Amino acid sequence: MRLIECVPNFSEGRNLAIVEKIVDEFRAKEGVRLLDYSSDADHNRSVVTIMGEPATVAAAVVRAVGVAVELIDLTKHSGEHPRMGAVDVIPFIPIKNVDMNECVELSKEVAKELFEKYSLPVYLYENSCSAETRRNLADVRKGEYEGLEKKMKRAGWKPDFGEAPHPTAGAVAVGAREILVAYNVNLGTSDVAIADKIARVVRHAGGGLRFVKAMGIELAERNVAQVSMNLTDYKKSSIYRIFELIKIEAARYGVPVIGSEVIGLVPMQALVDAAEYYLQIENFSINQVIESRLINHGQNN
Amino acid sequence: MRLIECVPNFSEGRNLAIVEKIVDEFRAKEGVRLLDYSSDADHNRSVVTIMGEPATVAAAVVRAVGVAVELIDLTKHSGEHPRMGAVDVIPFIPIKNVDMNECVELSKEVAKELFEKYSLPVYLYENSCSAETRRNLADVRKGEYEGLEKKMKRAGWKPDFGEAPHPTAGAVAVGAREILVAYNVNLGTSDVAIADKIARVVRHAGGGLRFVKAMGIELAERNVAQVSMNLTDYKKSSIYRIFELIKIEAARYGVPVIGSEVIGLVPMQALVDAAEYYLQIENFSINQVIESRLINHGQNN
Numbered sequence: 001m002r003l004i005e006c007v008p009n010f011s012e013g014r015n016l017a018i019v020e021k022i023v024d025e026f027r028a029k030e031g032v033r034l035l036d037y038s039s040d041a042d043h044n045r046s047v048v049t050i051m052g053e054p055a056t057v058a059a060a061v062v063r064a065v066g067v068a069v070e071l072i073d074l075t076k077h078s079g080e081h082p083r084m085g086a087v088d089v090i091p092f093i094p095i096k097n098v099d100m101n102e103c104v105e106l107s108k109e110v111a112k113e114l115f116e117k118y119s120l121p122v123y124l125y126e127n128s129c130s131a132e133t134r135r136n137l138a139d140v141r142k143g144e145y146e147g148l149e150k151k152m153k154r155a156g157w158k159p160d161f162g163e164a165p166h167p168t169a170g171a172v173a174v175g176a177r178e179i180l181v182a183y184n185v186n187l188g189t190s191d192v193a194i195a196d197k198i199a200r201v202v203r204h205a206g207g208g209l210r211f212v213k214a215m216g217i218e219l220a221e222r223n224v225a226q227v228s229m230n231l232t233d234y235k236k237s238s239i240y241r242i243f244e245l246i247k248i249e250a251a252r253y254g255v256p257v258i259g260s261e262v263i264g265l266v267p268m269q270a271l272v273d274a275a276e277y278y279l280q281i282e283n284f285s286i287n288q289v290i291e292s293r294l295i296n297h298g299q300n301n
Numbered sequence: 302m303r304l305i306e307c308v309p310n311f312s313e314g315r316n317l318a319i320v321e322k323i324v325d326e327f328r329a330k331e332g333v334r335l336l337d338y339s340s341d342a343d344h345n346r347s348v349v350t351i352m353g354e355p356a357t358v359a360a361a362v363v364r365a366v367g368v369a370v371e372l373i374d375l376t377k378h379s380g381e382h383p384r385m386g387a388v389d390v391i392p393f394i395p396i397k398n399v400d401m402n403e404c405v406e407l408s409k410e411v412a413k414e415l416f417e418k419y420s421l422p423v424y425l426y427e428n429s430c431s432a433e434t435r436r437n438l439a440d441v442r443k444g445e446y447e448g449l450e451k452k453m454k455r456a457g458w459k460p461d462f463g464e465a466p467h468p469t470a471g472a473v474a475v476g477a478r479e480i481l482v483a484y485n486v487n488l489g490t491s492d493v494a495i496a497d498k499i500a501r502v503v504r505h506a507g508g509g510l511r512f513v514k515a516m517g518i519e520l521a522e523r524n525v526a527q528v529s530m531n532l533t534d535y536k537k538s539s540i541y542r543i544f545e546l547i548k549i550e551a552a553r554y555g556v557p558v559i560g561s562e563v564i565g566l567v568p569m570q571a572l573v574d575a576a577e578y579y580l581q582i583e584n585f586s587i588n589q590v591i592e593s594r595l596i597n598h599g600q601n602n
Contacts, residue, residue, distance in 0.1 A: 008448055279544050288563060292592065
């Protein structure tokens, strides 16, 4: 079994009839599983999570983009979340028996098809980027839909496919990246300055772990400070290492760690890694986990 | 998705052609997954692990027993492992969206069918037992194939189905039980007496954790003593609690825990429980694990 995840973001979070029409392209399709979708009215944006065999996922995404380009009009769009297109971003994520290179190739094929089918200009980003300046989605999206026409004419910002914005659908960022894990550690203090100091030293930008983005925030309703994180490669910057490192840093302020949170989806391996570490398990294979067998064997073997 | 596991034990571990014919009944069957099978020549026994939808698994097991009754002749069987039948024992184990009561009912239906179809007498055991004296498989099997004729005539030992042994296939124990997890903890000593002392206090029989069976053994090739365990309910006697308890007991002898082992298959939840404990994760749902979603959603949703 070969699996990728794809998490397309659509710029519609209020008209749920439109969202359903888009999501329908992922429903009851052979080889595609709709894992999750959620709409945010303030952001005016919907995030869909699907998983399946690479070519099948790619085909479904292309169809869904077609629906979105037809039904979403960015000239009338407003919302809190930055966006540059009816479909804002399409990341392809390797999950099982698929490597990053293959996801990069797939993202480029999808990008080409989106331009050819819908005249939708595409910026390749993350591991698919054609220049380092385009790796970061925030840089690609800067100026948003309203600034696209000018941006595309500036040196270094011609899209990878196309050269002018789609009149109503803007542009889309397509790329391959590792799966993100959202992980937070709660501190036994309400002092957000302490959470922030810890965040600064455990994150990559501050000399900390390579695949950790972190900031200190306040959980007002609990009167607790939190180190809020995105793990961009949970295999290399393991959850247990991050957790223990934060404990060590918190100790210097006499602050205990009172809990942690995993937000949204997480790969089984990320938690099994932690169990293996703490239980000092020797010679364990993920294939010993029953659920892993079930998935690898598919339905009828 | 509703799932049970079944681990039938067949009294043939040398003639692999026969084993293959039995296992064929679990191959490429809609709704049944063959997770594992292994044969032991010394034991002259094969253990098959399958999983799937309850009714489908039951039907496949009945067919496989038919093959075994036809091809295995207990009058000519010898091996190290105790056995009383061509098919020695058939446990049904609830895995997902199926409760123990349902597995008990299923085991009784299968038992009835085995007797009606093959004139194979059945003892119900474990959670399906008709009397407490029949709960334990070792008690049911005592006397083995050779002693069956006499045993069935003794007070309290008439089978639940049938009243005389099948001439070549003996009898079979059928029942419902929780999944077993084989878990061992290795000590930084070669003194097996210490492992044995620890085993005695952490196990149920010695006043320890309710669902733990334990003994001290020696890993000769590593010159290391081990607390070797079977966990009969990993949800109630959690792996992390056992591990920490053994650490505490080992400390009184100045002995460190140097590692642990999970043998064979383990449910994802058993390891996720450990990760949740050590990482102090709050409000986690197993449904946040991607693999869990994949299994619950099935192939095409």
